[in-house]
Amino acid sequence: MTKLLDAQGLEISHAGHRTRLKWHRLRKRFADPLFSAEVMAEGFAAGASMELDLRVRADGGFVVLHDKELEGETTGYGPIAKKSGSDLRDIRMKEGARPLILSEDLAGMMQATHPAALLQFDMKDDYEAIxxxxxxxxxxxxxxxxxxxxxxxxxxxxxxxxxxxLPHLLRGIDPTDKLYGIREASGWKAAETELRADLRGPTEPDTVYLHWPLILAAAKDGFDMIALCRDEGKRVDAWTFTLKDPEAGFSEEEWRSFSALMALKPDQITTDEAPATERAWRRRISG
Structure with a gap:
């Protein structure tokens, strides 16, 4: 488990720009248990940016899980959408036999936070389901x-x-899958038109979540997605860059990709290895 006094893994500053490192699925390190309430509490105290996934339940509430089915992450079985909150109370996470976090519990955990802390609710179901x-x-x-x-x-x-x-909550959109499809079918110009329409659309997003390989592929062909979003007053989260060997740091291939991404100045990078990424960056920059 991570320690509260270890405040690494919050951000990287480079060329006058600050890029936050977001803790993916409430993990500061990949070795942390999935969707850990303890790590979330640490992040709230340290001012971290964090993400969790929400799945809708049969009773209209939510549970903090990624998959549609219970089998992959928990000791339960079957689709989450057919389970009520009471059905899930006795089910445990496979890692550490921890209880599941229901949305009712989550609200109670969020009453005291560092002013810089930010928690992303990544809604895994669509409006038809919810x-x-x-x-x-x-x-x-x-x-x-x-x-x-x-x-x-x-x-x-x-x-x-x-x-x-809930107009007071920030909003984010993830057009990644749509943009991949448009790029494949009609090219980058059509993808740019669609992205610009989403940025100017009625959702009024604060942040746009984009797959980092998509960002780099576009940039290679002369389309700077991050600059476009910034011009429209939006932030960009590049997801999900996780070092294969946190102790060793960047491989040469990883370094080429990460340094190219940082050159585009994303506002945030999602990662399962936030402190290791920060350390590896400092080692490379310092030579």
Missing amino acids: GASGIEHLAEHFRDIAASVIVSGGCLDLVMAVKEK
């Missing part, structure tokens, strides 16, 4: 929390529903 009852649940439990929250998803209808019900 519906009005799910949005009402979010409004009931997260209207008066102290923590700064950004709600993100690939479904623009869902982000719009959050905007209407």
Whole structure:
């Protein structure tokens, strides 16, 4: 488990630009357990940017899990969308036999935070699955929390529903899959047009989440996605860059990719190895 006094893994400053390192799935290090309440508490105290995934339950509430089915991450079985909160109370995470974090529990964990801390709710279901009852649940439990929250998803209808019900929460969009498809079918110019439309659209996103290889592929062909987003007043999170060998640091291939990404000045990079990434960067920069 990580220690509170170890404040590494929060950001990298380079060429006058600050890039935050976001803790993917509430892990500061890959060795941390998935969706750890202890690491989340540490991040709240240290002012970290963190991400967790939410899956909708049958009763309109949510649980902090990534997969649709319980089997992969927990001791349970079957689709989460068919389980109520009470059904999930006795199920445990496979790592450490920890209880699952339900949305009702999560709200209670977010009453005291560092002012710089930010928690991303990455909604893994679309609006059709979540519906009005799910949005009402979010409004009931997260209207008066102290923590700064950004709600993100690939479904623009869902982000719009959050905007209407919880306008004080930040919003994020992830058009990555759509942009990959448009690039493949019609080229970068069409992808640029679509991205610009999303940035100017009614969701009014604070942050755009983009797969880092997509960002670099576009830049190689002369399309700077990050600059476009910045020109529209939006932040960019480049996901998910995780060192294969945290102790050794960057391989040559990883260094080429990461340094090229940093040159484009993303506002945030999602990683499962935040402190190791910061250390590896410092070692490379210092020679």
